[in-house]
Amino acid sequence: MKRRTFLLGTASGLSVLALAACVAPAPVPPPSTSPSTLTPSLVPQPITVDRTNWSTDPFSRGSFSYAAVGATPEHRTALGQAVDARVFFAGEATAVDEPGTVQGARASGVLVASQVQGVAAPGERITIVGAGIAGITAARRLVAAGFSVVVIEARDRIGGRIDTVSSDWPFPIERGPSFVHHSSDSFLDNELTALGVTLLPFERTPEVRSRAGAVVEPSPLGAQAVAGALSWAADQQQDVSVERALIDSGEASLSKTPNAEGLSDADWLEYEIATRLKVETGATPSQQSAWYTTDIASADNDQIVVGGYSTLLTSEAAGLELLLSSVVNRVAHDDRGVSLRLGTGESLSADRVIVTVPLGVLKNATIEFSPALPFAHRGAIAALGMGVVDKVWLRFDVPFWDTAARLWTIVGEDSDFAVWINMMPLTGEPVLLGLIAAENATRLSALDDDAFLAAALAALEPFLAVPGD
Ligand SMILES: Cc1cc2nc3c(=O)[nH]c(=O)nc-3n(C[C@H](O)[C@H](O)[C@H](O)COP(=O)(O)OP(=O)(O)OC[C@H]3O[C@@H](n4cnc5c(N)ncnc54)[C@H](O)[C@@H]3O)c2cc1C
Known part of the structure; x- marks a missing residue:
């Protein structure tokens, strides 16, 4: 013991x-x-x-954010603020409501898409770093609004922390989220059910x-x-x-x-x-x-997903321009646009970028920002915890x-x-x-x-x- x-x-x-x-x-x-x-x-x-x-995974560095001592919801708001209307942020850690969940991440993707639409001219090129639920949600909305969008993802798959494995198992298992929390008032259960994904009530x-x-x-x-x-x-x-x-x-x-x-x-x-x-x-x-x-x-009205959470992503990502196995290690911006450097040494430019990498990745400082992120962002990254x-x-x-x-x-x-x-x-x-x-x-x-x-x-x-x- x-x-x-x-x-x-x-x-x-x-x-x-x-x-x-x-x-x-x-x-x-x-x-x-x-x-x-x-x-x-x-x-x-x-x-x-x-x-x-998940703690050693270089593209996650933890499972989900939590409120550490001294951290407040304002830190999440600060992390979600755009820098010079060029560098935008989304992801579960930026969600004031339901952080640390699929719903929170999804909502952050919806919010950031509307922030970008509020400042971007029609047809602008928008780059999104991370093909998790936040990034894919934002991409889908911006494409629908007529922007030219490319999603850059470090892994060789989409989904990020939503990670379903089907081979070798009698039903798809979930390495990341399994539950739809508080599903009585959530859109997710209806959406997953409409995609043919089995959800079952889970009494705790x-x-x-x-x-x-x-x-x-x-x-x-x-x-x-x-x-x-x-x-x-x-x-x-x-x-x-x-x-x-x-x-x-x-x-x-x-x-x-x-x-x-x-x-x-x-x-x-x-x-x-x-x-x-x-x-x-x-x-x-x-x-x-x-x-x-x-x-x-x-945490009462939970449902457990036994039919493949990732189906949500594959359906949303259909038709999007995706660059898989591409690690972003530098994000630079000026008043003309943004420039991203990949691990391969290649560079990409765009009008604006949405960064959706997990808080753990930001804490680990594996992406260099130029100029350095404002104090409020750095303060939020330091204050919030990654569980x-x-x-x-x-x-x-x-x-x-x-x-x-x-x-x-x-x-x-x-x-x-x-x-x-x-x-x-x-x-x-x-x-x-x-x-x-x-x-x-x-x-x-x-x-x-x-x-x-x-x-x-x-x-x-x-x-x-x-x-x-
Ligand atoms: C074990 C576990 C259990 C969970 N259980 C639940 C649950 O039951 N219910 C629930 O609602 N939520 C749960 N969650 C939380 C939920 O999975 C997350 O809140 C949500 O999936 C986060 O989505 P996201 O888009 O913000 O981030 P992510 O899904 O992490 O997407 C970010 C993407 O950025 C990519 N990336 C990282 N670094 C780079 C880089 N340098 N260059 C390019 N791309 C990069 C990553 O590969 C990833 O694809 C769980 C999570 C874990 C790990």
């Missing part, structure tokens, strides 16, 4: 925070190859495995198990503590981290005395952090803003579990694999999807495939069917 990273209890928590403020951030611990993770698991070997690594009621495999009645204590801490933080003079809000509000002072099931009140706060806060944001409570970490209990959530898809010959629950979680341990989604009741196929979030994702990203799979299978042991049951 891995040592817990979030220290509960007012006294210990405060002293750790005080210490943390004085020293450099701790280095990411080396990948665990301890005997426990490499010991053959009782869980059978899967027949197909797919594992993501988890089955909770102890490490020993016992099914446990979920407790609301953790969610209540987080809600109490966020409400306390809303009344403070300045933003603090969710971790500090939990500690300073007293909400983290939960009993550590185990009950008959071996679980304490504090275990339920750990559980809430691992299975909700970290998974929804890709960040630890010490990184998240208590002011702008929204009430995630609202990490990775996925592992496992396909088995036959199910080793006997539960029909769709969402599996473990309480009483900060498992690296916080949440498992059982695709069997949804698709009839013995396929599991594991989610790894925040510092666990960063640490596991360094494991080789064998060690990673061993860790995943060990994490699944509580869900092994008990013979004779």
Whole structure:
């Protein structure tokens, strides 16, 4: 069992925070190859495995943006401002409503297209960097408005973080987004359904198990503590981290005395952090803003896409001029237009450019801007956080579990694999999807495939069917 990273209890928590403020951030611990993770698991070997690594992906550098301590929605607005009416920005991180989602990215593409139309003369040449949902949405609208548009994409495919894999799987699996959030009032579910893509309602009621495999009645204590801490933080003079809000509000002072099931009140706060806060944001409570970490209990009307999210992109991109496998590494502009330099050394010029690369790429400064981006943009890039959530898809010959629950979680341990989604009741196929979030994702990203799979299978042991049951 891995040592817990979030220290509960007012006294210990405060002293750790005080210490943390004085020293450099701790280095990411080396990948665990301890005997426990490499010991053959009782869980059978899967027949197909797919594992993501979004934090090391050079064209993403993380999974989606989150509100870091001190970041505000105004930072997103600032990031979305055009520079000299030549260099425009879009992408999920610029979305004030629903950042970090497909809807947010899509809306940013719609907005930037209207910004460009507001200043560009008919027939101008517009270059778009990035063929994710934001870039393709903007391109489609600008082409319809009569502009000459070329989309430049670093990868050899379109879609960006929307990444569906169909071969080797009984149904298309999603390496990026799987859910349409709050779909009751979203256009996306109708649009995907119209394209023939299967979406299924996904109720987020988890089955909770102890490490020993016992099914446990979920407790609301953790969610209540987080809600109490966020409400306390809303009344403070300045933003603090969710971790500090939990500690300073007293909400983290939960009993550590185990009950008959071996679980304490504090275990339920750990559980809430691992299975909700970290998974929804890709960040630890010490990184998240208590002011702008929204009430995630609202993730109710979700639908899960099991028929290929990428269909949305292929349909939208039909007929667009696309330059794939082309990395942009410099964006320069003056009052006459823009000039882009590619990794190949080639240059392209246009009247205006829309940059839709992920926040993680902007943070990494792999694209040089000339002149340098204004202070407000640089401030926003530094202030907003890029979270990490990775996925592992496992396909088995036959199910080793006997539960029909769709969402599996473990309480009483900060498992690296916080949440498992059982695709069997949804698709009839013995396929599991594991989610790894925040510092666990960063640490596991360094494991080789064998060690990673061993860790995943060990994490699944509580869900092994008990013979004779
Ligand atoms: C694991 C995971 C799970 C998620 N789950 C959900 C979910 O369930 N529901 C939901 O709504 N959202 C989810 N999201 C978030 C969602 O995928 C994103 O918000 C959305 O797809 C972002 O779209 P975008 O167009 O802003 O960026 P991207 O899709 O990242 O597009 C940017 C494009 O820019 C390209 N690029 C980068 N650098 C360069 C360069 N130098 N030159 C040229 N091109 C470059 C990239 O290759 C990419 O194609 C998830 C994301 C991940 C990673």
